[in-house]
Amino acid sequence: MSRAQRIDTHQHLVPPRYAKWMGEKGIRPGGIDLPSWSPSAALKFMDGHGIAVGILSLSTPGVYFGDVPEARRWAREVNEYAAEVVADRPDRFGFFATLTLPDVEGALAEAEYALDTLHADGIVLLANNDGRYLGDPGFEPLLQFLHERQATVFVHPGELPGPEVPGIPTFTADFLLDTTRTAISLILSGSMEKYPGIKFILAHAGGFVPSISYRILLTMLNTKNKAQQAWALLDQKHQVPKQLSVLRKFYYDIALSASPSALPSLLEVASPDHITYGSDFPFAPAVAVGFLNKTFERYPLDAGLRAAIDRGNSENLFPRLKG
Known part of the structure; x- marks a missing residue:
């Protein structure tokens, strides 16, 4: 598979009016300045990094700041802008x-409009929304809708519902914890079982999910009070406790995660057909993406798995991109 065939499921857009709005609010997403962005700059970046298609999404902090009508107006504007770019x-x-x-x-109305009228490829959800994670019972009507629509849902982290640590940008570790929290929330709430039609892509290799998979298992077992018996129940195909098979239902992108330390954990936990390429441009600068791409290309992978991560797995999620 040629590098030029990559499908990037973790690439952001920054609409000009949205950037101005964020500036007026004094918001620095992830503790860094909002990067400049344009479609032409994105195409130049993609051409230089072997990316054929970028699936664009708005990053944190999204559009909700306590004012519902305002959030609905901005969601519509951002989505219509994105549809024009596409x-x-x-x-x-x-x-x-x-x-x-x-x-x-508002989320239900906008999801229907975006999928049916704007022909969005999927939905992006922040890991927490005003401090509420995606397994929250109040979000079930949206999950039910997305399940019925067999939607692909990109889960992106945001600011933790707690104070920052002075001197440490929140993208460094807080983002990874935010993704981990919402994955566990979806598991413990039963949402992964109730809404199997949703294809959840977890950003940044799932945050800490792969490396703490057995701690997640302990939490699941303690919740169900079955800790004494379940350790002996192995999935014979994968030789792991059967309860951990839920982690193989998630998709994971490799944005900012294609390192010699992170990839082995991801490959141990994720299903090979549930890993996608991601860059995190423009929040990740082109030089960082290039370094991580080279690291990924040097990592010893079967050629078929590498091709699946670069493109094939995403073609299955987005059939219109096949060919």
Whole structure:
């Protein structure tokens, strides 16, 4: 598989009016300045890093700041802007639609509009929304809708619902914990069983999920009070406790995670057909993406698995990109 065939499921857009709005609010997402972005800059980056298609999404902090009408207006504007970018170059771009959580009514309306009218490739959800994680019972109507639509949902981290540590940007570790928390929330709430039609892509190799998989297992067993018996029940195919098979239902992108330390944990936990390529451009600068790409390319992988991560697994998620 040629490097030029990559499908990037973790690439962001920064609409000009949204950037101005964030500036007026004094927001630095992840503790860093909002990067400059344009479709032409994205295409130049993609051409230089072997990326054929970028699935664009709005990053944290999204559009909800306590004002429901405001959030609904901005979600619509961001999604229509993204749809225009895709319409100009459908061969190079797709997009995940932004919703209005924790405003569930607005989220349902915007999801339907984005999928049916704007033909979004999927939905992006922040890991926590005003401090509420995705397994929250109040979000079930949206999960039910997304399940019925067999939607692909990109889960992106945001600011933790707690104070920052002075001097440490929140993207360094807080983002990874945020993703981990929402994955556990989806598992413990039963959402992964109740809504199997949703294809959840966890950003950044699932945060800490792969490396703490057995701690997640302990939590699951303690919740069900079955700790004494379950350790002996192995999935014979994968030789891990059967309860951990839920982790293989998630998809994971490798954005900022293609390191010699992170990849082995991810490959141990994830299903080989549930790993996608991700860059995190423009929040990850091009030089960092290039370094991580080279690290990924040097990592000893079967050629078929490498091709699946670069493109094949994403083609299965987004059939319109096949070919």
